[in-house]
Amino acid sequence: MNPHTLTFPKALVTLLAGALFGFGLSLATMVQPEVVIGFLQFKDWGLMLVMGGAAGLAMLAYKGFPRWFSRPLLGGQFLTQPASWNRQTVIGSAIFGIGWGLSGVCPGPAIAALGTGNTDILWALGGIVLGALTHGLTTRD
Amino acid sequence: MDIINTLFPLGWQHYLLGGLTIGAGVALLYLFNGWVGGMSSVFSSSWSFVSKRAFFQQARFVSTRNWRLVYALGVVLGALVWRYALAGGEAQHTSVPAWQLLVGGFLVGYGARLGNGCTSGHGICGLGSLQLPSLGAVLTFMATAFMTANLMAMATKGLA
Numbered sequence: 001m002n003p004h005t006l007t008f009p010k011a012l013v014t015l016l017a018g019a020l021f022g023f024g025l026s027l028a029t030m031v032q033p034e035v036v037i038g039f040l041q042f043k044d045w046g047l048m049l050v051m052g053g054a055a056g057l058a059m060l061a062y063k064g065f066p067r068w069f070s071r072p073l074l075g076g077q078f079l080t081q082p083a084s085w086n087r088q089t090v091i092g093s094a095i096f097g098i099g100w101g102l103s104g105v106c107p108g109p110a111i112a113a114l115g116t117g118n119t120d121i122l123w124a125l126g127g128i129v130l131g132a133l134t135h136g137l138t139t140r141d
Numbered sequence: 142m143d144i145i146n147t148l149f150p151l152g153w154q155h156y157l158l159g160g161l162t163i164g165a166g167v168a169l170l171y172l173f174n175g176w177v178g179g180m181s182s183v184f185s186s187s188w189s190f191v192s193k194r195a196f197f198q199q200a201r202f203v204s205t206r207n208w209r210l211v212y213a214l215g216v217v218l219g220a221l222v223w224r225y226a227l228a229g230g231e232a233q234h235t236s237v238p239a240w241q242l243l244v245g246g247f248l249v250g251y252g253a254r255l256g257n258g259c260t261s262g263h264g265i266c267g268l269g270s271l272q273l274p275s276l277g278a279v280l281t282f283m284a285t286a287f288m289t290a291n292l293m294a295m296a297t298k299g300l301a
Contacts, residue, residue: 018215092256127246
């Protein structure tokens with residue numbers, strides 16, 4: 001069976017997980033481009049706490065759960081998503097950073113803006129949608 | 142305590158609490174479903190509903206496109222709950238100019254997909270699973286973002 005199959009209970013958990021993500025982003029004011037840009041200009045180091053707190057908990061989850069449980073609580077398997085180090089990773093990340101520094105917006109906060117009612121950020125969300133399309137259309141199959 | 146005020150002029154508790162809440166969402170998705178929840182993939186996987194191009198029809202996009210969309214919907218709901226529970230229900234605004242949001246957004250979308258991850262994919266999930274390539278990606282985008290944001294600050298000051 002496809003381990004990505006979305007059963008109804010899994011959909012509920014996914015929705016809740018996303019909601020925690022969106023609530024946390026908002027609480028941490030990462031949905032405000034001014035705060036992100038302030039961090040990038042060394043005015044405020046809060047983003048380090050956000051990323052550190054989130055990555056720390058994620059580390060406990062990724063290392064701990066496969067050790068304590070033979071499979072996810074709703075079935076399937078504990079998947080991994082190996083990252084690779086190559087030209088695309090370097091160039092893509094460099095381009096991503098330029099865009100992030102220019103706009104103060106990254107993918108999570110761009111989606112969250114639909115909930116916070118920040119219609120200005122729809123410009124960034126539209127840009128991301130088009131950027132991802134352009135990437136797909138210009139990548140050799 | 143001065144150093145804390147210098148590093149975090151707006152306070153630090155909400156940053157840590159927000160980060161832990163994000164981490165709890167990522168952990169929940171893994172504990173119950175076994176899935177790694179970076180955010181930028183949804184922008185490629187959702188195009189597979191529309192485009193028949195082989196790139197978008199890859200199994201890694203088609204097999205995950207449903208849950209990634211539900212996950213994104215959850216992000217919207219969570220932000221909505223925050224807005225009405227803690228922000229008085231008012232719509233938020235930003236003073237960053239529209240052209241910066243649009244051009245920056247385009248580069249964010251293109252770059253994140255080319256580099257296979259964003260601040261959450263590499264920064265939270267990649268670092269969380271102790272992957273060196275993700276650390277390299279984070280250091281790379283932090284460096285170009287620092288440069289861009291500070292160049293923009295200088296340019297704006299120069300004009301004023």
